[in-house]
Amino acid sequence: MSAPTFLEFASWRRLLLLACALVGIVLPALLFYDRWGDAPGNIQLGSVLETMKESGPTILSGSGVSNNPDDAYVAVCLAIRNQAPDLPEWLQHHYYNMGVRKFYIMDDGSSPPVSDFLDTYPIPAEAIEFHYYNESERMTYMQAKVYDECIGFGQQHGQTWMAFIDADEYFDTPGSETMSEVLRSFEPIDAVGAVGVNWRMHTSNGQLIRANSVMQAYTECIYDDPEGNNEASDNKHIKSIVRLAYYESMENPHKFRLKQGAITVGEHGDWIQHYAFRQPITRDRLALHHYAVKSRQEYEEKISRGNAMSDPKDWGFWNHVEEMPHVHCPEMLRWVK
Secondary structure, three states, X not given: OOOOOHHHHHXXXXXXXXXXXXXXXXXXXXXXXXXXXXXXXXXXXXXXXXXXXXXXXXXXXXXXXXXXXXXXXXXXXXXXXXXXXXXXXXXXXXXXXXXXXEEEEEEOOOOXXXXXXXXXXXXXXXXXXXXXXXXXXXXOOHHHHHHHHHHHHHHHHXXXXXXXXXXXXXXXXXXXXXXXXXXXXXXXXXXXEEEEEEEEEEOOOOOOOOOOOHHHHOOEEEOOOHHHOOOOOHHHEEEEEEXXXXXXXXXXXXXXEEOOOOEEEOOOOOEOOOOOEOOOOOOOOOEEEEOOOOOHHHHHHHHHHOOOOXXXXXXXXXXXXXXOOEEEOOHHHHHEO
16 A cells, blocks of 8 residues: 555645534533533523623723732622623622622532632632532521621631622712722721722613623613712612621621611711611712613523522512612723723
């Protein structure tokens, strides 16, 4: 048998390269589908995350960025369940624009775990700490349990403040101060144990399916009801940023019991005595944009998964938000392009 000619060798070489390329494409695809199995919606979840990673908006780096990548001053505790597609933009905004350097992602039995998508989260991996709870560990008012554990983690890592928010809530700093600067202004006042931040609740904006960017897609909000002292507006709700040294326990998802007689105050130092509301509403230094319903598709998903407080949403809440008077609220657009 004669040795192969140069042309024959080249042809075989091309075939070998083609075979290798096919293996490189097909094998990862097979592994991807095997990873997800037959769980409903999971293949779509992977596709959504990849699409968001490739075509999502560019987050503009703001003045909230710390020069020290190990800054442990403020952290965020997030209880989450089956919301991996919500995390990339949420993490990117809070890391680059708000200067948060530590995120405790408390995964309440997601399938698959949200930590499986670490490569789609566009911030340094060391800024995220995942903690997973199996279904057997679930309990009524799971949120209270995970918040207690978050405080322990924060104390171990030397954080001073910890914000307790959800994946549909985005902090904003409307004024000239960074988030850390606002919080530092309260440190000389020993009586301040937490800062309550008013909501800016967004509507569905007529969206039917998931958008690539929450901050770009939702620019309509419910009104504050200024004539009625904010009584008719859900924006009077607060979420809390707690000083770890004064944390005792969660009173509800909005407010916390504090040690040593410490109190919760608003952005201007006003004492918040209500268990969940702050009136009059102001957002001069800090605001919390609450994308409460998003698209119709996402709201259906929200109803299906329930929440960590055993208090799932229904279509009554959707109608409540959509039927309330609305105002234009484009301020979060300044963070994206």
